[in-house]
Structures are given as structure tokens and as C-alpha cells.
Amino acid sequence: MPTYEYSCERCGRFEEFAPISAQKREVCPTCKTKVERVIGPGAGFLFKGSGFYTTDYRSSDYQKKANAEEIPIAPKGLKE
Ligand SMILES: [Zn+2]
Structure with missing residues (x-):
């Protein structure tokens, strides 16, 4: 599974393992703030x-x- 990196305004950057078919994450799993996908x-x-x-x-x-x-x-x- 590839690792996706996201940037959260509150938590900073975090990585998440997800299958390649998985939908792009829109919000932080911790604080529910909108996140941006970091370039892979x-x-x-x-x-x-x-x-x-x-x-x-x-x-x-x-x-x-x-x-x-x-x-x-x-x-x-x-x-x-
Ligand atoms: Zn967060």
C-alpha cells in the first residue's frame, strides 16, 4: 500500500497508509480540520x-x- 502524506493546519504533517483505490482524505482524522495532500x-x-x-x-x-x-x-x- 502506498503512503499518502497530508498537511493539517493544526497537527502538521502526517502520513497515512491507504490502498491506491482509496478516496483522497479531505479532513484530519484527529481534529477534523480540512487537510491538504502533500505532493508524493x-x-x-x-x-x-x-x-x-x-x-x-x-x-x-x-x-x-x-x-x-x-x-x-x-x-x-x-x-x-
Ligand atoms: Zn489535525
């Missing part, structure tokens, strides 16, 4: 994917700079 793992994965891409880009850019700095050092080492 699918969107979270996309967000992480985007973050990973940014990190990867920075990493390769850093490596380019690191390699550029190594170029003057390498011939010097070979001469000695």
Missing part, C-alpha cells in the same frame, strides 16, 4: 534529480578549474 514521492524524486544535476554541473566545473590549475604544476614536476 514522484515530485520529490524530480526535485532531487534537478538538485543532482546542479551539483553534477558544479562538480564538473570545479574539476575543469582543478585540472587547469594542475597543468602548470605537472611540467614542473617532470623537469625536476
Whole structure:
């Protein structure tokens, strides 16, 4: 069964196990306040994917700079 995450104004976020065919929860089971469904793992994965891409880009850019700095050092080492 998938886990659904809801956000309650009074209780904060809570998770609920429910069959995929179950109706979307409208109110909090504790305080009966209207709840909002929190975006599921699918969107979270996309967000992480985007973050990973940014990190990867920075990493390769850093490596380019690191390699550029190594170029003057390498011939010097070979001469000695
Ligand atoms: Zn509540």
C-alpha cells in the first residue's frame, strides 16, 4: 500500500497508509480540520534529480578549474 502524506493546519504533517483505490482524505482524522495532500514521492524524486544535476554541473566545473590549475604544476614536476 502506498503512503499518502497530508498537511493539517493544526497537527502538521502526517502520513497515512491507504490502498491506491482509496478516496483522497479531505479532513484530519484527529481534529477534523480540512487537510491538504502533500505532493508524493514522484515530485520529490524530480526535485532531487534537478538538485543532482546542479551539483553534477558544479562538480564538473570545479574539476575543469582543478585540472587547469594542475597543468602548470605537472611540467614542473617532470623537469625536476
Ligand atoms: Zn489535525
